[in-house]
Amino acid sequence: MFDPIMYLKVFAIGGLVCLIGQILIITTKMTSARILVSFLLLGVALEALGLFQPIKEFAGSGITIPIIGFGASLAHGAIDAGNTMGLLGVFTGGLTATAAGIAAAVLAGYIVGLIFNSKTKK
Amino acid sequence: MLNRLGKQTLLFRNRPKVVGSYSVVGPKEGRGNFGKFFDKILEDDLFGEKSYEAAESKMLKLAITEAINNAKINKDEIDALFAGDLMNQIISSSFAARKLDIPYLGLFGACSTMAESLIMGSCYVDGGFARYAACATGSHFSSAEKQFRFPLELGTQRPPTSQWTVTGTGCTILGNTSTSNIYIENATIGKVVDWNVTDANNMGAAMAPAAMSTLKAHLDDTGRTPEDYDLILTGDLGKLGSEILMDLMEYNGYKIGNNYNDCGQMIFSNTQKTFMGGSGCGCGASILNSYIYSRMRNNELKSVLFIATGALMSTVSSQQGNSIPSIAHAVSIKIEGSK
Amino acid sequence: MNELERNERYNAYVEAKMPKTKPWPSLFHAFWVGGLICCLGELIKDLCLYFFPYMTTQDAATWSLVALIILAALFTGLGIFDRIGAYAGAGTIIPITGFSNSIASPAVEFKREGLVFGLMSKMFIIAGPVIVSGVVASIVVGIIYLFI
Numbered sequence: 001m002f003d004p005i006m007y008l009k010v011f012a013i014g015g016l017v018c019l020i021g022q023i024l025i026i027t028t029k030m031t032s033a034r035i036l037v038s039f040l041l042l043g044v045a046l047e048a049l050g051l052f053q054p055i056k057e058f059a060g061s062g063i064t065i066p067i068i069g070f071g072a073s074l075a076h077g078a079i080d081a082g083n084t085m086g087l088l089g090v091f092t093g094g095l096t097a098t099a100a101g102i103a104a105a106v107l108a109g110y111i112v113g114l115i116f117n118s119k120t121k122k
Numbered sequence: 123m124l125n126r127l128g129k130q131t132l133l134f135r136n137r138p139k140v141v142g143s144y145s146v147v148g149p150k151e152g153r154g155n156f157g158k159f160f161d162k163i164l165e166d167d168l169f170g171e172k173s174y175e176a177a178e179s180k181m182l183k184l185a186i187t188e189a190i191n192n193a194k195i196n197k198d199e200i201d202a203l204f205a206g207d208l209m210n211q212i213i214s215s216s217f218a219a220r221k222l223d224i225p226y227l228g229l230f231g232a233c234s235t236m237a238e239s240l241i242m243g244s245c246y247v248d249g250g251f252a253r254y255a256a257c258a259t260g261s262h263f264s265s266a267e268k269q270f271r272f273p274l275e276l277g278t279q280r281p282p283t284s285q286w287t288v289t290g291t292g293c294t295i296l297g298n299t300s301t302s303n304i305y306i307e308n309a310t311i312g313k314v315v316d317w318n319v320t321d322a323n324n325m326g327a328a329m330a331p332a333a334m335s336t337l338k339a340h341l342d343d344t345g346r347t348p349e350d351y352d353l354i355l356t357g358d359l360g361k362l363g364s365e366i367l368m369d370l371m372e373y374n375g376y377k378i379g380n381n382y383n384d385c386g387q388m389i390f391s392n393t394q395k396t397f398m399g400g401s402g403c404g405c406g407a408s409i410l411n412s413y414i415y416s417r418m419r420n421n422e423l424k425s426v427l428f429i430a431t432g433a434l435m436s437t438v439s440s441q442q443g444n445s446i447p448s449i450a451h452a453v454s455i456k457i458e459g460s461k
Numbered sequence: 462m463n464e465l466e467r468n469e470r471y472n473a474y475v476e477a478k479m480p481k482t483k484p485w486p487s488l489f490h491a492f493w494v495g496g497l498i499c500c501l502g503e504l505i506k507d508l509c510l511y512f513f514p515y516m517t518t519q520d521a522a523t524w525s526l527v528a529l530i531i532l533a534a535l536f537t538g539l540g541i542f543d544r545i546g547a548y549a550g551a552g553t554i555i556p557i558t559g560f561s562n563s564i565a566s567p568a569v570e571f572k573r574e575g576l577v578f579g580l581m582s583k584m585f586i587i588a589g590p591v592i593v594s595g596v597v598a599s600i601v602v603g604i605i606y607l608f609i
Contacts, residue, residue: 002511013499014499016496018551019551022488032278036554041598065499066556070560071595090604094596094600106564108535110568113565113572121543122150274566275537276567277545277546277562279487279546318472
């Protein structure tokens with residue numbers, strides 16, 4: 001807990017992931033939806049290849065906070081539940097593992113949408 | 123006797139006059155380079171309405187009614203209203219027209235609509251179909267962002283070639299009277315030009331060939347050179363687009379430069395972070411109906427060739443990977459007594 | 462010169478004419494803002510573990526995700542997020558804050574078209590593809606793992 005070295009690693013890896021994303025935006029003119037999808041799928045792939053866990057142990061939030069972590073949780077959930085429950089687990093596992101995030105985003109988005117109005121850019 | 127010059131140019135022998143004009147812009151445009159010329163600058167671009175679309179419509183209606191007042195005529199004397207905008211099914215114009223009680227023809231020419239409406243109004247007045255005609259158009263940054271790009275609150279970066287849709291409307295009243303010395307001399311109707319530019323964030327590059335095609339046709343039809351005009355003014359090519367137009371004209375053997383400018387390039391100051399400048403129907407409309415007419419009234423400009431350019435794509439065509447077809451119409455505006 | 466050739470030459474000319482912005486400032490902005498958001502996530506996780514000693518690390522990590530999502534949605538509503546995003550680019554898009562912003566921003570924008578066809582259905586115009594591709598990909602991966 002509160003280990004400065006860990007925070008350095010989180011900052012470095014988290015920043016690096018975003019930097020790679022920025023390079024992609026500049027070179028390919030990708031919109032944010034495509035960037036999000038690409039990095040999510042990257043997370044799924046890393047988890048499927050067994051590479052996500054070692055990175056997570058090294059960088060903690062540096063890799064779980066980026067959308068890569070969301071993709072990895074989806075895949076991890078599907079694989080885990082598949083092992084215990086079979087095919088049905090493959091269907092339920094991914095969304096179960098990420099339910100908190102999706103539910104929070106939907107609820108927060110809904111409430112914010114109810115309260116606020118869009119403001120013009122300056 | 124045909125009222126035509128060459129293949130694409132209409133000649134208005136009765137010289138329809140610009141008898142009134144009005145421009146309305148948003149706060150950002152008011153802080154730009156032409157703040158002191160606009161007739162009305164809004165403090166809030168929602169303009170007391172519930173949505174940006176409604177605000178755009180209200181701005182258009184205000185420009186039309188105030189231009190009629192500016193012309194010092196009665197609303198009943200306006201026999202035709204030509205208006206258009208960028209919203210799907212041109213709702214801003216039609217919704218502005220529903221309370222005006224004036225015979226109305228809606229136009230769509232994307233950002234070329236100011237020139238298109240001036241051409242239609244000139245035809246009506248010149249042909250004796252109307253005593254007075256109102257020609258109006260406008261655009262709104264926030265409604266255009268919502269329709270063409272992303273939600274306003276989405277945290278994305280604007281590409282360096284992008285332009286900023288102008289929140290602004292403008293209206294010109296044309297009539298066959300002698301109360302004004304500014305008149306519409308002739309107009310060149312453009313053809314749809316598509317040089318296979320697909321990047322919707324680089325409108326200037328998509329529209330520059332259309333501007334080139336229309337300008338060339340205008341010069342061919344009238345037998346003029348670019349120097350015959352005090353000012354050649356394109357609508358919203360932006361910084362990149364206007365540089366491309368100058369290159370294209372040079373490639374075709376015409377030198378424009380000293381007497382050339384672009385509304386999109388002019389409207390915002392360099393500190394306003396709009397990258398290539400302004401765009402949208404309201405860009406040309408607000409500059410023409412304020413700064414340009416005012417300089418013509420003061421005899422500082424005697425002949426202006428106004429070329430409004432429009433990109434004729436939709437979000438659907440863009441998503442399907444289509445290139446961007448473009449159009450440009452040129453209107454020659456002069457003051458009496460000039461060559 | 463035929464039309465195809467002209468268009469190709471023109472597009473090459475436009476590409477060369479386009480203003481070249483230096484990528485370094487935006488890369489640096491993305492790096493430090495992105496890194497900072499991840500550190501904030503780590504801090505929230507550590508605070509959870511500190512105040513609730515019996516909480517598992519996994520639950521603390523999930524709470525930090527939820528907290529960042531709620532914060533990002535709030536900043537979106539207040540009209541601050543788009544300004545940070547204009548500065549940081551991928552630095553705010555790639556962390557989970559970008560996912561939250563992509564749901565909250567259309568919700569705010571389209572509420573004027575009503576609750577059902579505006580706010581609720583337009584909420585997913587950007588995040589929809591993320592959820593769809595993620596669910597499909599995870600099921601494919603899960604099925605492959607069933608057989609190995």
